[in-house]
Amino acid sequence: MSRAPSTPHRSFRRRAGTAGIACALAVTLAACATSQRGGGGGEGGTLTFGAAGAPDLFDPFYASDGETFRVSRQIFEGLVGFKPGTAEVEPELAREWQSTPDGKTWTFKLDEGVKFHDGTDFNADAVCRNFERWYHQTGAGQNQALSYYWIENFGGFADKKSPSLYESCEAPDPATAVIHLTRATSKFPDMLGLPSFAMQSPAAMDQHQANNVQAQGDSFIYPEYAKAHPTGTGPFKFVSYDEGNQTIRLARNEEFHGDKAKLSELIFRIIPDETSRKQELEAGSIDGYDYPNAADLQALRDAGHNVMVRPPFNVMYLGFTQKNNPALTDLRVRQAIAHAVDRENLVKANMPEGAQVATQFYPDTVEGWAPDVQQYQHDPAKARQLLAEAGQSNLTVNFYWPTEVTRPYMPDPQGIYNALAEDLRAAGITVNPISKPWNGGYIDDVDNAKADLFLLGWNGDYDTPDNFIGTFFGTPTNRFYTAGAPWGEQLAAELRAADGEPDETRREGMYQEINRKLLSQYLPAVPLAHSPSAIVLNKRVQGVVASPLTDEEYATASLSG
Structure with missing residues (x-):
């Protein structure tokens, strides 16, 4: 993947009015990021997509679920987006940006003449109104379940109960927004491509009291804005949500500032059962669905359907918790387990087509991936030798695996567990299996450091190393219990330093060194696979482009026949 060359002065530029044709580069950017959001409008027709679940709401800031984002991506745009088919950041509502050398002040030049769906202007004041809305959340709005992506990416709020990455926003003119951060971070501005940080109409949010969310027990009562009036600048406008018929209806935005959507209407039908989605596709009552069963892919192709396999942008790993089992605090024991597992066979026998063996904790397209990390080839004899050297030839581990769930990185938890457990037993390790439902104790136990070994992973949100290894190991107290190891604080400090380094060449070198240490010195987990x-x-x-971020947009879709 092409990346910007070394410079502390990071910038990005696009020619106004040439979306989908070409890009003009700032002097410090090497790669062309061409917008491909449309291709001419007017063809018409209705596309019906089978969604796996119902959105919680339609205000993406308060959302963290994929089904809400699937719909909101069609309605809203952010300052930046992602180049179709990749995780590369590209211009969206901002056509150009650059930062100061310290990485703390970012100036965005905005597309002009853009309107929200309610007819009000998108401009720098609207940008600042959105940032200030996020930063000034109070009460239930600060709940982790609602402001998840703000808390994960920006930290605290205006009440300063905890530090925040965000400091302030100013609008020196309608086409210029300046964002001030409290520190440099490698995640900015890529994080602004998340649906949670899409631009929403300040007028519509005021009219429909967008911030008036109330806690009710373990759930929330959302305002009318979030349920019926989401207002963005995107190629489709929200029409209705018929909860009885489980149908969400969007219509083409005829005033869209770029190439208009080819479809006149986009419908999402909520069909929770995967078999039912397949049957509806075969019957012709829907035009597509997500996450088909891997066993069905060839049959779907044989039936003439277009099966698109996304590039893998995730990782599955075998995690170690070092809190409860003293043997696992010995690096030799963790290395023995790494040698015991047969990752090549796991990928071949248990993962879908296109899966790859993982040598580190994110794909090789992400900055800082190191080609020279320590390798752990499948070698049961080596595993037994290391266990003997550590005095753990009779090692017993509690191995947790989840039920009632599939994830893109973990399509068959039981099959994956069975394969790994067999490998461990072949190396002389006694395995005590513990299975719990994903939302019925598994995640709680793993997060509370109760599992010796566990299966988990991550689907990347955007293309930065901090989104992967910073999420996993960035705090010294986490599910790996690195605070119980002498290197826990050291690793967290190294990750903070790398994330805060504004020079891209130095930052890449720092992440490469962290990845080397993760595999040779720290080994808090064993990376297993990247799965599409x-x-x-x-x-x-x-015209639909499959996205490694599951970030498909339907403005480019058309219907034939």
């Missing part, structure tokens, strides 16, 4: 997911569409659907 698939999306299937009726053969009459053209």
Whole structure:
């Protein structure tokens, strides 16, 4: 993946009015990021997509679930987006940006003449109103379940109960927004491509009291804005949500500032059962659905459907918790387990087509991936030798695996567990299996450091190393219990330093060194695989680009026949 060359003065530029044709580069950017959001409007027709679940709401700031984002991506745009088919950041509502050398002040030049769906202007004041809305959340709005992506990426709020990455926003003119951060971070501005940070109409949010969310027991009562009036600048406008018929209806935005959507209407039908989605596709009542069963892919192809396998942008790992089992605090024991597992066979026998063996904790397209990390080839004899050297030839581990769940990085938890457990037993390790439902104790136990070994992973949100290894190991007290190891604080400090380094060449070198240490000195987990997911569409659907971020947009879709 092409990346910007070394410089502390990071910038990005696009020619106004040439979306989908070409890009003009700032002097410090090497790669062309061409917007491909449209291709001419007017063809018409309705595309119906089978969604796996109902959105919680339609205000993406308060959301963290994929089904809300699937819909909101069509309605809203952010300052930046992601180049179709990749995780590369590209211009969206901002056509150009640059930072000061310290990485703390970012100036965005905005597309002009853009309107929200309610007819009000998108401009720098609207940008600042959105940032200030996020930063000034109070009460239930600060709940982790609602402001998840703000808390994960920006930290605290205006009440300063905890530090915040965000400091302030100013609008020196309608086409210029300046964002001030409290520190440099490698995640900015990529994080602004998340649906949670899409631009929403300040007028509509005021009119429909967008911030009036109330806690009710373990759930929330959302305002009318979040349920019926989401207002962005995107190629589709929200029309209705018929909860009885489980149908969400969007219409083409005829005033869209770029190439208009080819479809006149986009419908999401909520069909929770995967088999039912397949049957509806075969019957012709829907035009596509997500996450088809890997066992069905060839049959779907044989039936003439378009099965698109996304590039893998995730990782599955075998985690170690060092809190409860003293043997696991010995690096030799963790290395023995790494040698015991047969990752090549796991990928071949238990993962879908296109899966790859992982040598580190994110794909090789992400900055800082190191080609020279320590390798752990499948070697049961070596595993036994290391266990003997550590005095753990009779090692017993509690191995947790989840039920009632599939994830793109973990499509068959039981099959994956069975394969790994067999490998461990072949190396002389006694395995005590513990299975719990994903939302019925598994995640709680893993997060509370109760598992010796556990299966988990991550689907990347955007293309930065901090989004992967910073999320996993960035705090010294986490599910790996690195605070119980002498290197826990050291690793967390190294990750903070790398994330805060504004010079890209130095930062990449820092992340490469962290990745080397993660595999040779720290080994808090064993990276196992990068696994692609698939999306299937009726053969009459053209123009949809599969996204490694599951970030598909339907403005480019058209129907034939």
